[in-house]
């Protein structure tokens with residue numbers, strides 16, 4: 001879609017952030033507009049005539065009552081911008097365009113179209129600039145509102161943000177279906193002479209904007225009113241199914257955060273369940289549901305019990321979807337398939353992947369098949385390690401198959417031979433958050449010559465006492481890049497997983513700087529290794545949003561293909577996993593003693609030990625996401641759950657079934673808990689795809705250095721991020737690596 005594209009891809013579920021607000025296009029926002037060094041605690045009123053910094057740096061927006069004014073103002077600007085573009089696309093252009101393709105008198109229509117006065121280069125640039133600004137206005141408002149909805153602790157703010165979003169989304173929807181905006185771009189595209197006179201950046205911007213609108217599906221189809229109407233309807237239905245699915249999954253996750261997990265999918269009269277309830281009465285609980293049925297729950301500690309059938313019941317409880325989620329998923333997939341067919345594509349995956357680096361579903365299948373074959377021997381080795389533990393524990397006569405529900409239990413047994421839990425706790429003593437932040441500042445400075453300066457947060461711009469504000473400078477080019485807010489600590493009611501939230505994308509033509517928020521859910525002042533890794537991951541996204549500065553906001557920062565966007569972020573994780581780097585900032589919080597190498601290695605060990613099985617999980621998720629969006633379950637006339645079983649059997653070494661009665665009656669359906677299916681919609685493979693390139697870069701240019709924090713080695717990546725989306729992503733990737741990405745570097749990690 002032209003005006004709504006994912007900008008941030010957090011490491012767990014993807015959040016499609018979108019949009020935020022900004023001063024009139026004539027007034028460039030400068031660093032001076034954000035006087036951030038003093039601590040002015042007075043909240044200004046919105047009646048002031050000069051813009052004053054408000055929430056998250058938004059000018060003149062301080063309280064819920066300001067949201068609708070902000071939206072109205074943006075709306076006015078958008079209307080004026082549209083009018084200024086419409087004069088280049090008179091109403092009859094779209095009619096003539098259609099007549100040429102499908103009408104009775106194409107020659108005459110062509111003549112009429114050719115008789116229109118030709119557009120000049122200035123006209124073309126004007127059109128592009130205005131359409132980009134329309135997108136900018138939408139993004140500025142909607143991104144800001146999304147930020148408030150997810151992060152503001154005050155429910156009044158959140159409610160007002162939701163209301164304003166609902167109101168403003170209608171504008172977004174209408175704009176994505178605006179034939180005249182689209183036709184103005186088509187007029188440029190049709191004129192090859194004019195196109196040749198445009199700079200490559202402008203040509204690229206035109207293609208991106210035009211394709212994004214086409215992807216939405218309804219523009220340029222004037223004569224097929226029914227079809228156009230159906231496409232608009234389908235897009236709106238898809239939006240509703242996605243929201244319903246997320247709600248059900250959120251509710252289900254909430255249930256699983258309690259001590260007892262409901263096991264709805266197994267009937268209480270099932271013999272094995274009855275036996276277990278008798279044997280372990282403390283681990284089971286029975287409640288009456290509103291409909292009068294008995295609801296059995298199992299204690300979450302059942303997954304750690306020696307009895308395999310207990311672990312299996314706990315696995316079923318935590319890996320079965322709410323049946324409503326599966327129904328909504330069916331509806332969602334059906335609507336997406338119809339949308340694709342209406343646009344003459346064989347499947348939704350074909351439709352969605354055409355604009356990504358990989359290009360087609362067939363290529364993704366080849367990629368995943370190939371990777372799966374290559375990691376299989378290592379996965380088998382990992383399974384035999386688990387099997388040894390199982391035999392040791394349960395005796396030679398036990399079932400030698402290692403099942404999915406055995407994994408965590410025997411993995412822990414394996415780990416305990418190498419790592420003690422006290423080491424993991426001791427490691428956190430060296431990872432006080434202030435040390436880690438200093439580490440991040442040091443890494444950015446050494447690697448990218450980006451200086452991060454902590455500055456006081458003014459009261460009106462902050463939404464919580466925890467917020468830290470940084471100003472970012474590129475010291476190499478002497479440029480102030482923008483502001484980064486850190487909202488890193490867990491608090492109740494905070495929505496959203498770890499992510500970099502781009503609140504305002506750069507637009508250099510009007511001096512608009514990047515404003516981003518790094519969101520984490522760190523539980524204490526002392527980080528775990530996993531938290532440190534994810535902080536570096538999101539830092540990669542943040543740096544990308546700041547370096548990618550282009551004249552068009554639609555091409556800035558991480559507004560790029562999803563299978564490229566995860567590359568810099570996964571690359572940055574390497575630094576958090578490298579002792580040479582971590583030892584430069586990890587010091588004992590009390591004694592200041594440097595981090596011992598032995599302790600670090602011990603803590604990194606679990607991350608490496610069952611890597612192939614973890615990759616198999618990712619392959620299953622990716623393949624399932626792809627196949628469902630290729631309509632494979634319908635082609636094979638099976639359910640989505642049956643498709644999960646087939647894919648799991650082919651691509652994973654740990655079975656999820658013993659083919660007994662429970663399995664047949666109550667199949668696992670964890671795909672119904674997977675939010676990625678709604679957001680990624682056939683592009684989940686992106687994580688593995690980008691991991692190949694990031695490992696390639698790391699092993700080729702960084703791993704062998706004494707200190708991997710080498711700005712010369714990082715120069716090509718810095719340049720690549722600075723392009724934003726202004727060039728083809730596959731070209732950018734080739735430039736960074738100097739060759740096609742090869743999985744051999746990724747696979748090398750399995751051999752170490």
Ligand SMILES: [Zn+2]
Pocket residue numbers: 009010011537541566569
């Ligand atoms: Zn990410």
